[in-house]
Amino acid sequence: MAKSPGDKQLPTTAYAVLGLVSFGETSGYDLKQFADRSINYFFWSPATSQIYAELRRLKSLGYVREREVEQERRPDKRLYRITEDGEDALRNWLARPEASPDVIKSTLLLTVFLGRLVPVETLIAQLEGRRRQAQAALSEFEEIQRQIKDNEEYFFPYLTLRCGMANCRATIVWAEDAIEELRRRDSSGELHE
Amino acid sequence: MAKSPGDKQLPTTAYAVLGLVSFGETSGYDLKQFADRSINYFFWSPATSQIYAELRRLKSLGYVREREVEQERRPDKRLYRITEDGEDALRNWLARPEASPDVIKSTLLLTVFLGRLVPVETLIAQLEGRRRQAQAALSEFEEIQRQIKDNEEYFFPYLTLRCGMANCRATIVWAEDAIEELRRRDSSGELHE
DNA sequence: GTCGACATGTAACCAGTTACATGATTAA
DNA sequence: TTAATCATGTAACTGGTTACATGTCGAC
Numbered sequence: 122m123a124k125s126p127g128d129k130q131l132p133t134t135a136y137a138v139l140g141l142v143s144f145g146e147t148s149g150y151d152l153k154q155f156a157d158r159s160i161n162y163f164f165w166s167p168a169t170s171q172i173y174a175e176l177r178r179l180k181s182l183g184y185v186r187e188r189e190v191e192q193e194r195r196p197d198k199r200l201y202r203i204t205e206d207g208e209d210a211l212r213n214w215l216a217r218p219e220a221s222p223d224v225i226k227s228t229l230l231l232t233v234f235l236g237r238l239v240p241v242e243t244l245i246a247q248l249e250g251r252r253r254q255a256q257a258a259l260s261e262f263e264e265i266q267r268q269i270k271d272n273e274e275y276f277f278p279y280l281t282l283r284c285g286m287a288n289c290r291a292t293i294v295w296a297e298d299a300i301e302e303l304r305r306r307d308s309s310g311e312l313h314e
Numbered sequence: 315m316a317k318s319p320g321d322k323q324l325p326t327t328a329y330a331v332l333g334l335v336s337f338g339e340t341s342g343y344d345l346k347q348f349a350d351r352s353i354n355y356f357f358w359s360p361a362t363s364q365i366y367a368e369l370r371r372l373k374s375l376g377y378v379r380e381r382e383v384e385q386e387r388r389p390d391k392r393l394y395r396i397t398e399d400g401e402d403a404l405r406n407w408l409a410r411p412e413a414s415p416d417v418i419k420s421t422l423l424l425t426v427f428l429g430r431l432v433p434v435e436t437l438i439a440q441l442e443g444r445r446r447q448a449q450a451a452l453s454e455f456e457e458i459q460r461q462i463k464d465n466e467e468y469f470f471p472y473l474t475l476r477c478g479m480a481n482c483r484a485t486i487v488w489a490e491d492a493i494e495e496l497r498r499r500d501s502s503g504e505l506h507e
Numbered sequence: 508g509t510c511g512a513c514a515t516g517t518a519a520c521c522a523g524t525t526a527c528a529t530g531a532t533t534a535a
Numbered sequence: 536t537t538a539a540t541c542a543t544g545t546a547a548c549t550g551g552t553t554a555c556a557t558g559t560c561g562a563c
Contacts, residue, residue, distance in 0.1 A: 132550065133421055140428045150514050163423035168552055173516060196514040196559060208431070215432045220422035220440050222447070228326055229413035230356035230477060235333045236470035238401070239408045247413050254415070276499065277429035284423060284488045291484035295477045306469065325522065343542050361524055366544060389531060389542040 131178075134167050136214050138175040139207055142185055146202040149173045159278065162285050176201055184210055233299070241307050245300050252296035259289035324371075327360050329407050331368040332400055335378055339395040342366045352471065355478050369394055377403055426492070434500050438493050445489035452482035 141147070141155055149172050156166045167175070176199075179185045184207030188200045203211070229251055236244055262285050269275040269282075330353060334345055342365050349359045360368070369392075372378040377400030381393045396404070422444055429437050455478050462468040462475075 133419070133424070134550080137424055140424065140431075143428065143431065148514075149516095150512095160424060160427060163418055163420045163427075165417060165419060165551095169514095170516070170553085171551060174551095192513095192559095195512095196557095198514060211428070212431050215425050215428055216436050218439070219443055220420075220425055223422070224358060224417070224419040225356055226326070226358060226417040227356045227413075229416065230474050231326070231330055231333065231353060232408050232413055233477075234353060234356075234471055234474045235336070235404070235408055236473065238333075238336065238405050243409050246411070250412055278427055280429065280492050280495065281423050281427045283491060284426075287484040287488040287491075288481065291480040295480040298476065298480075299473050302473065327522075341542075342544095343540095358523095362542095363525085363544070364523060367523090385531095385541090388540090389529095391542060 131214075133164075134171065135175050135178060136211060137164055138167070138172060139179055139184055139203065139211050140215075142176075142179070142201050143203045143208065143211060146188075146200045148198045148200055149176055150198065152176075163281060179207065182210075183207070241303055245303055248296045248300050248303075252293055252300075255289040255292040255296070259286060259293070262286045262289065324407075326357075327364065328368050328371060329404060330357055331360070331365060332372055332377055332396065332404050333408075335369075335372070335394050336396045336401065336404060339381075339393045341391045341393055342369055343391065345369075356474060372400065375403075376400070434496055438496055441489045441493050441496075445486055445493075448482040448485040448489070452479060452486070455479045455482065 137156075137160060138152065141152055141160070144155075147155065149169070152172050153166075153169050156172070160166070176185065176187075180187050180201070184204060185201045186204050188202070189197065190200055191197045229247060232239065232247060233244065262282055266279070266282055266286070269279055330349075331345065334340070334348055334353070337348075340348065342362070345365050346359075346362050349365070353359070369378065369380075373380050373394070377397060378394045379397050381395070382390065383393055384390045422440060425432060425440060426437065455475055459472070459475055459479070462472055
């Protein structure tokens with residue numbers, strides 16, 4: 122059943138949502154929270170409306186099953202649970218031989234690249250900002266790591282957390298390095314331009 | 315003149331193209347090559363058709379000036395040069411106090427995050443692939459660095475290059491680390507489902 | 508009485524890609 | 536003659552966001 126002829130590739134977001142559903146029955150609303158505090162760091166967090174749209178698509182493909190739940194003191198909600206077909210499709214997608222290369226859009230790096238058009242102090246300020254940001258994220262990640270590192274259940278998320286930490290450290294080192302180089306260049310003669 | 319009332323924010327791609335044009339008069343075709351081998355590493359490289367679309371927009375805003383050039387042994391082409399208004403708009407955008415946070419879409423990390431659904435060997439193979447990739451990119455970056463590091467003209471691109479190198483190193487370290495952790499876990503009992 | 512969390516959705520729009528069309532020149 | 540490079544563009548589509556609508560409950 123895995124690999125029926127009409128198996129068209131879905132957009133990555135669909136698999137991301139399906140992957141989150143695979144952790145257990147949830148609603149669209151909960152999924153949004155979950156996404157924001159997990160895959161958000163290395164994959165964008167889709168808009169709420171997008172999540173609902175994906176859930177409808179996954180349902181129409183038979184990849185998730187829907188269950189309506191009436192609540193008294195809360196609005197009614199729809200809970201989704203992954204199906205066997207859904208898990209097949211997900212495993213299939215996950216096991217493709219090569220992951221597509223990362224997509225990175227860094228307006229900071231674009232700004233640095235065009236740095237000759239920017240006042241040095243502005244550039245340094247932006248780099249400082251990024252450094253602080255990375256430092257804050259690193260602390261947060263370290264805290265999370267403490268909480269989950271011995272919990273076998275979180276082994277794979279833990280690995281992605283480690284990646285986040287490595288990237289933060291790289292960013293901090295680079296930002297400091299770049300600031301230093303900027304200052305050196307700036308003081309070694311205002312003869313530029 | 316910088317900051318007229320109708321100054322609506324353009325999409326980042328527009329500023330990216332404008333930024334590339336700011337290096338000197340070019341055609342859409344040349345711009346595509348330039349983009350592929352420069353900002354491509356930290357900003358996506360727009361489709362060719364998109365570049366032409368942006369050039370038309372920039373022209374209609376008065377940010378670039380167009381000049382038609384007839385060629386004998388090549389198709390005719392249109393060359394673009396940034397205007398004063400264009401440079402104002404660009405500087406203005408570049409100097410905004412905080413760069414928006416990086417957008418990262420890593421299907422590899424998404425795959426690792428959902429790693430419990432993937433055979434360990436597949437996961438390791440993907441991580442190996444990424445490690446090799448980062449290693450290759452690092453070598454390439456080091457080579458480029460050798461060529462440009464003493465050329466004042468390339469100072470700002472050089473800073474972005476250093477960022478790329480830092481990220482490559484972080485990726486290599488992380489990938490090796492993750493593979494090790496995966497192997498350890500795998501050998502310490504096949505009791506995981 | 509108003510704000511924030513809960514909960515789902517629609518409609519309009521935007522940014523960007525893919526596939527294709529056109530056509531000349533040059534190198535294999 | 537076939538493919539690659541030069542050179543620009545159109546049309547259809549996809550993936551995703553924004554703004555908005557709707558309504559309840561609990562806390563301040």
